[in-house]
Amino acid sequence: MRKGEETRAKILDAAEISVLAKGFAATSIDELIAETGITKSGFFYHFRDKNELAKALLERYVENDERIYDEIFSRARELADDPLQAFLLGLKLLSELLSDLPNGHPGCLVAVICSHERAFDRDIQEINRQAALMWRRRFGAMFRDIMQVYRPREPLDVDQLADMVSTVIEGGIILSKALKEPKNLPAQLLVFRTFIRLLFQPAAS
Amino acid sequence: MRKGEETRAKILDAAEISVLAKGFAATSIDELIAETGITKSGFFYHFRDKNELAKALLERYVENDERIYDEIFSRARELADDPLQAFLLGLKLLSELLSDLPNGHPGCLVAVICSHERAFDRDIQEINRQAALMWRRRFGAMFRDIMQVYRPREPLDVDQLADMVSTVIEGGIILSKALKEPKNLPAQLLVFRTFIRLLFQPAAS
DNA sequence: GCGAAAACTGTACCGATGGTAGGGAAACGG
DNA sequence: CCGTTTCCCTACCATCGGTACAGTTTTCGC
Numbered sequence: 238m239r240k241g242e243e244t245r246a247k248i249l250d251a252a253e254i255s256v257l258a259k260g261f262a263a264t265s266i267d268e269l270i271a272e273t274g275i276t277k278s279g280f281f282y283h284f285r286d287k288n289e290l291a292k293a294l295l296e297r298y299v300e301n302d303e304r305i306y307d308e309i310f311s312r313a314r315e316l317a318d319d320p321l322q323a324f325l326l327g328l329k330l331l332s333e334l335l336s337d338l339p340n341g342h343p344g345c346l347v348a349v350i351c352s353h354e355r356a357f358d359r360d361i362q363e364i365n366r367q368a369a370l371m372w373r374r375r376f377g378a379m380f381r382d383i384m385q386v387y388r389p390r391e392p393l394d395v396d397q398l399a400d401m402v403s404t405v406i407e408g409g410i411i412l413s414k415a416l417k418e419p420k421n422l423p424a425q426l427l428v429f430r431t432f433i434r435l436l437f438q439p440a441a442s
Numbered sequence: 443m444r445k446g447e448e449t450r451a452k453i454l455d456a457a458e459i460s461v462l463a464k465g466f467a468a469t470s471i472d473e474l475i476a477e478t479g480i481t482k483s484g485f486f487y488h489f490r491d492k493n494e495l496a497k498a499l500l501e502r503y504v505e506n507d508e509r510i511y512d513e514i515f516s517r518a519r520e521l522a523d524d525p526l527q528a529f530l531l532g533l534k535l536l537s538e539l540l541s542d543l544p545n546g547h548p549g550c551l552v553a554v555i556c557s558h559e560r561a562f563d564r565d566i567q568e569i570n571r572q573a574a575l576m577w578r579r580r581f582g583a584m585f586r587d588i589m590q591v592y593r594p595r596e597p598l599d600v601d602q603l604a605d606m607v608s609t610v611i612e613g614g615i616i617l618s619k620a621l622k623e624p625k626n627l628p629a630q631l632l633v634f635r636t637f638i639r640l641l642f643q644p645a646a647s
Numbered sequence: 648g649c650g651a652a653a654a655c656t657g658t659a660c661c662g663a664t665g666g667t668a669g670g671g672a673a674a675c676g677g
Numbered sequence: 678c679c680g681t682t683t684c685c686c687t688a689c690c691a692t693c694g695g696t697a698c699a700g701t702t703t704t705c706g707c
Binding site: 258259260261262263344347348349350351352353354355356362365366368369370373390391393394397398400401403404405406407408409411412414415416417421424425428429431432434435436 | 463464465466467468549552553554555556557558559560561567570571573574575578595596598599602603605606608609610611612613614616617619620621622626629630633634636637639640641
Binding site for chain 1: 695
């Protein structure tokens with residue numbers, strides 16, 4: 238019903254913040270129920286165990302992630318006719334969005350799960366894998382569109398190029414955190430943007 | 443003395459494997475002492491608490507990491523006179539090294555710490571930050587050498603370019619794990635290598 | 648407004664885990 | 678052979694994930 242989903246969402250909200258800050262294992266159920274204002278029984282009414290919490294958390298995170306990418310790149314597609322220009326614009330919009338986060342990117346749940354790998358069951362690892370594959374498909378489609386118009390100066394595998402987008406984002410998040418320089422992630426995205434521009438730049442005449 | 447360091451190293455060995463596989467919190471002291479063949483008291487003789495284990499673990503990891511980079515890129519420097527060719531060769535050697543790991547890269551401790559951020563004290567976060575800064579200095583110096591000989595086709599900040607190496611490696615590790623495609627990381631490194639080659643390619647005449 | 652289902656609360660308990668305390672005992676080094 | 682290092686043993690504590698289950702309040706459809 239309505240109320241139940243609301244409580245569930247509040248638990249997930251609290252969990253997401255804590256998990257991204259401290260990791261999954263360090264996020265205690267006691268802490269979550271204190272934050273949400275329910276009891277332990279209430280928690281276990283919504284989630285059979287912590288693993289199910291992780292699953293719900295990851296599913297919600299991935300969906301939200303996809304929504305953000307949808308918005309940004311469809312907006313970019315509206316503003317630019319050319320597929321290359323649209324992609325470059327999308328990267329810039331994404332970079333600006335990340336730059337506007339006051340404390341930097343809070344962290345990616347997919348990466349957190351990867352760092353915990355063997356602590357989670359197959360279900361969760363499969364969700365993670367599917368998320369990465371969706372990114373590959375999304376950006377792969379964009380690069381294919383681009384390649385219908387532009388010839389890359391160097392032959393590159395489309396999937397690997399698509400994966401590079403995720404690689405830069407995930408790596409950028411980590412480096413930003415390690416360095417405590419929130420602007421690092423948006424900056425890295427713009428460096429990558431330059432690479433893409435270079436790759437599809439028509440050979441100087 | 444000798445014996446003590448040996449035991450300490452055995453603990454760290456077991457801890458590193460487990461932490462990279464399951465995360466830090468999921469790595470129990472009981473498990474480590476079982477693996478090492480000592481008792482709980484023995485463990486706490488070597489490490490005051492788990493946080494000190496993490497610190498020692500990270501310090502050792504970072505040192506080892508630096509050693510590997512030293513070896514690879516000094517070898518590359520021996521084989522190629524030109525700084526750009528040396529760097530490109532180094533990336534290739536690194537890619538091959540990573541490709542030869544049967545189960546893929548086991549994971550980067552720096553990234554694990556980042557995913558656990560607030561669970562660790564300032565000391566550890568500072569070691570992490572210094573590690574990332576050392577990478578920046580290392581690769582930054584290489585790019586500076588390159589730029590004494592080659593002009594980049596696009597103006598790029600040297601530090602950001604240097605950070606991109608770490609970004610691709612860290613991001614590649616995560617993506618490889620998420621996708622369960624160990625070859626992804628070496629492949630991403632080679633894509634990055636192509637970008638660098640493009641960046642410093644003399645303009646077509 | 649009523650009944651049933653949904654959404655909780657309360658209490659009591661269990662095993663594993665991180666950590667503490669302190670009294671030893673081998674092993675090793677000088 | 679003496680002292681330091683390097684451990685072992687026992688006992689104990691708080692926290693945490695999780696179970697069990699009975700009871701209570703809220704909410705919703707009708």
